[in-house]
Amino acid sequence: MIPLLFQLSLPPSIVPPDVVQQAATLRDLALSRTGAIEIVQSLTDGVGPRLSGSEGAQAARAWALSTLASLGFQNVHAEAVVEPRWERGVEEAEILSPRQRLVVTALGGSPPTPPGGLQGKVVGVADLESLRVLLAGDPAAVRGRIVFFTERMERTRDGSGYGRAVAMRSQGAKAVSAAGGLAVLIRSVGTSSSRLPHTGAMQTDGPVVPAAAVSAPDADLLERLLPRGISVRLSLGCRVRPDAPSANIVGELKGTGEEVVLLGAHLDSWDLGQGALDDGAGVGIILDAARILRSSSHPLRRTVRVVLFANEENGSRGGQGYALAHAAEAPVHASALEMDLGADPVYGFASLTGPEGRAATDAIFELLKPLGVTERAEGGESGADVSPLIPLGVPMLSLRQDASRYFDFHHSADDTLDKIDPRNMQQAVAAVVAVTAVVADMPGTLGRVPPQKPRSE
């Protein structure tokens, strides 16, 4: 670590008044527009779902290349990556007695059941820890059984309930496989009470059993019936196919200098919905923000690079591929910011920079306050696609969006355009514009992020 006194003696990165003034002007211009919803609509109506390796993902790349060009971006190109390909197929489940259909959806990466399905008694556990406790008492407790994880995701503004509940989705199928279980059902990781299950990735870096998410009302039913001793039949026709060629799609607003300010979102989506919120909204927000930055009175000092990442949902190959391909160029990355939490308003700002970034991020926070942004944090989260740049020293800027409603729709068939409030989304555009207008045009820098423990996303 650099000694504290030396850190304090660094000249603070002052943001000149004309840069602040221009950022405020562009921020307010963003609020007066409705451009982001048009971009999301173009993507969701014209392409729709775009799961990695699918025809939709290919159509989305073509859409992105053409859209970036038509929006006036420069240096529009694709940067090849390879991504996993997993297909859903049939998904059916029922309780055998009393005979009741269960609405389920396979977790991404799940292996199929045998043809005709599998059948087993159901053991209910709250979460991974409860499973561990159960197995400690009886190592054979779930052998030949279907394990049902019942944990309920808590609705919170910061989305922290997701991080807590998602462990059963990520690791349940490995844990149950290790214990000799037959299959996994989880209560959907989501906050809606609708009869639509929420998919999502599961870890497949080891033996796993077939795994599916159950809609909330069906999870309620299963939980009520557990004391009766019930059996379930589960049929999943999903398939893992060979990896498929894909690409991150990149475009730039050229700056006068060498440095780059990265704005990211991910182009892929799950297959059930239309990926309007996840992450069509992020795509719409950053593209509209970058478009508005073109209205600046002069060319910015730094290049604004938009990156539409491949395969965020089930592999992160796009984010990892970008970091690998651009490792040598990492020192010219002045900052990175990713939008991937829907379309609701920004209420907080977090930054992970070198110590000399403090004055600039303070100035940015002042610019965000008129938008209703009230919370300020150091360090903190960054998107899954840009976090591989942290070990390379790239400063991270994060805009925290209100996630109270996001997990009602996230990863479900309900992720559709109507769930977006265009005015709310435009506030997020204005926030991205304010942040980027400062970091792309200020004379000083945010420094470099010191080495730290790798993040577990």
Added chain:
Amino acid sequence: MIPLLFQLSLPPSIVPPDVVQQAATLRDLALSRTGAIEIVQSLTDGVGPRLSGSEGAQAARAWALSTLASLGFQNVHAEAVVEPRWERGVEEAEILSPRQRLVVTALGGSPPTPPGGLQGKVVGVADLESLRVLLAGDPAAVRGRIVFFTERMERTRDGSGYGRAVAMRSQGAKAVSAAGGLAVLIRSVGTSSSRLPHTGAMQTDGPVVPAAAVSAPDADLLERLLPRGISVRLSLGCRVRPDAPSANIVGELKGTGEEVVLLGAHLDSWDLGQGALDDGAGVGIILDAARILRSSSHPLRRTVRVVLFANEENGSRGGQGYALAHAAEAPVHASALEMDLGADPVYGFASLTGPEGRAATDAIFELLKPLGVTERAEGGESGADVSPLIPLGVPMLSLRQDASRYFDFHHSADDTLDKIDPRNMQQAVAAVVAVTAVVADMPGTLGRVPPQKPRSE
């Protein structure tokens, strides 16, 4: 008509204070219990969906006979009717370009598409009237086309938006068949923005084309894409099967006299959800109300007869069968009341009686006011199953429930137990108890309903 002066000279049906007092006591007892939700849960968890002619409907009849007996009803029996049998099968739809899946569900009674589906250009119209206007200008306007009805149901407390929007569901497939069209899609008749379509009956008393409801987000998408000129492929595997034996299930609390007070709800449901609101709630409300009436300090003057009707959803054979079988007994039916609008609180009271019923219904309204019931109407609605008794002179009593949320779930997969607030439902039980305690025990009568134009339900 009876001359007005003669009507006024009839002695008013005064409700004695002890009857009012007992009704108030039982009403308040109902509020202190939670019995209705337990009955609904027993039905939805133990049986689930129970579409006419299905195994579920058969299981529901067995459940009803056993539940009525265990709740202490007398004269528990089944009264045979025959009901239509229609099965759903596969249902798939997609827009061909841009290729987008549409979430659809067949309307009850729809014929299947040819194997492999049908395909056609889509013509959008707002409603039946718009279709008539279009055809007046060009009789060939929908020939060989799929007609998409776009009308949006309005959310209202009294549910009146349903009556307006449902015409396209009932009659669209006949109108389009008559105009040489290929198939019908309708925007779901419902108020939810979830990606779950709402089924419901369509008229099949003439040539019809295959017809399906589209979820609200998919209807939005279709509507946005209409100007591009789109084609849809639709595949429905539904089947009309031979009529099936069924029955209304009846139980009684025997009164000291000959007269009968009828409490009704319907036992059948659509197949997509679990029929918790439609009409498990009605079943729970009237059975719990009747159970609470057993706590009266003395036997009531009139028999309280609960009737769980068959086949309300797609044929009304239960209600018609009851009226036919009991026509000779109609004069001893002192009143009928059906609960079939979910589980939310009662806010209004309507009555259709002879003129001598005015004092009693005024007294009932006073008993309902402490429950928050503020609206009073004459005539008005009655349930589909009891309305065939109107031409037989049977007085109708109606409790208007708040229907603001009901059509979010109605006829969709989302009609599940978690959508019921047990406290709200118990208020409705208390209202049924208050009404019934008066009409079953007062010395006077509600008179007879004068002949009137048949209702169109």
